[in-house]
Amino acid sequence: xxxxxxxLLPFFVLAGTSFSxxxxxxxxxxxxxxxxxxxxxDGKTYVYSFCGIDSTKLWSGIHLKxxxxxxxxNAWSGLPPVPDPDGGKxxxxxxxxxGKIYVVGGYHVAQNGTEASSNRVHVxxxxxxxxxxxxxxxxxxxxxxxxxxxxxxxxxVVTGWSNTTNMANVQVFNPIANTWAAGTxxxxxxxxxxxxxxxVIIGDTIFYAGGARTGNNFPPTSFFRKGVINPDNPLDxxxxxxxxxxxxxxxxxxxxxGNRAIWLGxxxxxxxxxxxxxxxxxxxxxxxxxxxxxxMGGNFYQTTGKMPAVMxxxxxxxxxxxxxxxxxxxxxxxxxxxxxxxISLSSLSSVESTADETAFFKVYPNPTAGGLTVEVPGKxxxxxxxxxxxxxxxxxxxxxxxxxxxxxxxxxxxVEVLAEEGLRGTKQVFVxx
Numbered sequence: 001x002x003x004x005x006x007x008l009l010p011f012f013v014l015a016g017t018s019f020s021x022x023x024x025x026x027x028x029x030x031x032x033x034x035x036x037x038x039x040x041x042d043g044k045t046y047v048y049s050f051c052g053i054d055s056t057k058l059w060s061g062i063h064l065k066x067x068x069x070x071x072x073x074n075a076w077s078g079l080p081p082v083p084d085p086d087g088g089k090x091x092x093x094x095x096x097x098x099g100k101i102y103v104v105g106g107y108h109v110a111q112n113g114t115e116a117s118s119n120r121v122h123v124x125x126x127x128x129x130x131x132x133x134x135x136x137x138x139x140x141x142x143x144x145x146x147x148x149x150x151x152x153x154x155x156x157v158v159t160g161w162s163n164t165t166n167m168a169n170v171q172v173f174n175p176i177a178n179t180w181a182a183g184t185x186x187x188x189x190x191x192x193x194x195x196x197x198x199x200v201i202i203g204d205t206i207f208y209a210g211g212a213r214t215g216n217n218f219p220p221t222s223f224f225r226k227g228v229i230n231p232d233n234p235l236d237x238x239x240x241x242x243x244x245x246x247x248x249x250x251x252x253x254x255x256x257x258g259n260r261a262i263w264l265g266x267x268x269x270x271x272x273x274x275x276x277x278x279x280x281x282x283x284x285x286x287x288x289x290x291x292x293x294x295x296m297g298g299n300f301y302q303t304t305g306k307m308p309a310v311m312x313x314x315x316x317x318x319x320x321x322x323x324x325x326x327x328x329x330x331x332x333x334x335x336x337x338x339x340x341x342x343i344s345l346s347s348l349s350s351v352e353s354t355a356d357e358t359a360f361f362k363v364y365p366n367p368t369a370g371g372l373t374v375e376v377p378g379k380x381x382x383x384x385x386x387x388x389x390x391x392x393x394x395x396x397x398x399x400x401x402x403x404x405x406x407x408x409x410x411x412x413x414x415v416e417v418l419a420e421e422g423l424r425g426t427k428q429v430f431v432x433x
Contacts, residue, residue, distance in 0.1 A: 024325070025074050028067060030055045030338040031328040033251075033273060037094040038317035038325070039101050041126035045071060047317040047325045048124070050082050050103050051092050055336040057274040059109040062088035068129075069327070069340070071319060082122055083131050089118055090273055091195075093147035094315055095155050098175045100125055102135060104157060107143040109273070117141035117163045121173070136178050140169050144195035144251075146208040154234055156206060158227070159186055161195035166214050168193050170227075172235060184227075184237040190214060191223045191241055196270065198254040198313075200261045202295060204229045206237070207261045209291070210249035212270040217279040220270050222248040224293075242389035244416075245381075246291050246300035246424060253316035255324045257345045263291040264326065264343070267311040275312065275334030283334045286311035298414065299426050308341055360425065361417045367430035368405055372415075375400045379420045387412050405431045 027049065034052030038045055047069035054061035064087070066079035082089075082103060092106030101124040107117045119141035123132040138157065145160025155173040159166060170183035186192035190213040199208025206227035212218040224247035230236035252266030271277045271284040288309035292301045310329040317325040319342075327340045361376040374382055374397070382401060384393040392408070395401055410433050416426045 166193035209247035
């Protein structure tokens with residue numbers, strides 16, 4: 001039983017600002033589960049959409065269509081379809097790397113409902129506006145994976161579904177050599193092995209959140225993972241993770257704002273490609289939620305109502321450090337959408353640093369050798385983690401909680417509080433024996 005918080009550790013709160021957003025020109029047709037990214041060609045930034053499912057939400061509506069959005073002209077144009085001889089697919093992921101777009105993996109659905117993961121890696125040249133020959137195939141066919149680039153050098157494909165189950169594989173692509181190599185796999189358990197998660201790389205660290213575990217009805221997970229890449233050997237990755245309610249989500253889009261990671265939309269219920277829940281509860285509702293993670297302080301922040309409610313996203317086009325474009329997806333009623341939103345994330349950079357005594361909750365004394373008190377206005381939930389990210393205490397309270405720290409090893413601990421108003425924060429405290 002412990003608590004941990006820092007002496008006047010800076011605590012960050014959202015400053016009450018909102019997203020600046022506007023609806024851009026709609027896509028040529030409604031599409032969901034489409035692979036969306038941004039790329040630069042001849043000095044201009046464009047938004048691209050590849051593959052997806054149409055408004056029928058049937059296996060026959062899964063296609064290989066591709067489009068490009070000209071931000072300056074506010075105009076969409078058609079592209080040659082994705083060159084996959086196996087036919088239409090969904091749950092692919094795109095990445096812009098070394099001047100090319102790589103559309104990786106995905107899965108095909110046959111008329112009888114059989115699903116087959118893809119090992120294909122399609123290469124699009126934004127300057128020539130044409131497809132090149134496929135890159136080397138994935139060693140392990142994958143779909144609904146986490147995918148991100150490192151230093152415009154390597155492409156990381158992390159976990160995901162392969163035909164029958166979630167995989168622990170980390171597949172690393174070198175576009176110069178056109179080769180794949182095996183990175184340190186994620187831990188071989190259902191906390192790390194998921195499909196429908198999403199993430200980013202900031203500096204030398206992979207962050208990914210959400211997804212569906214294997215198991216009855218593919219339950220959603222609230223687990224947050226970090227993978228630290230060894231820059232001297234980029235295949236060497238140190239994985240850690242912990243339970244984190246703010247990490248829950250399925251088929252969210254991921255982006256970055258400076259050195260922070262952001263997840264947009266998605267759902268809290270897992271579902272099949274038609275938007276119907278695996279657990280039998282019916283149609284799934286999209287979220288208008290945004291989750292921000294600040295690696296510097298280790299803090300999560302969530303807001304709702306600041307962006308459109310949309311789910312079934314396989315990427316967002318980050319057009320600059322402060323803006324993303326979300327194109328297509330499913331909106332309320334599991335309706336496949338043609339809407340396009342250009343969303344400014346810069347308002348989330350408007351954070352205020354306040355000392356601990358002005359934060360919404362208090363933890364004292366710090367350091368402590370015997371016990372801690374946590375004070376929070378109203379009802380709240382509290383979790384305490386050790387330095388390895390292991391949960392050592394979970395309790396609910398109202399107004400305050402007191403507990404002993406005797407028996408805990410000497411070291412730093414982290415107290416995370418979720419208040420009923422939706423405020424969330426983490427503080428650290430030193431426990432000594």
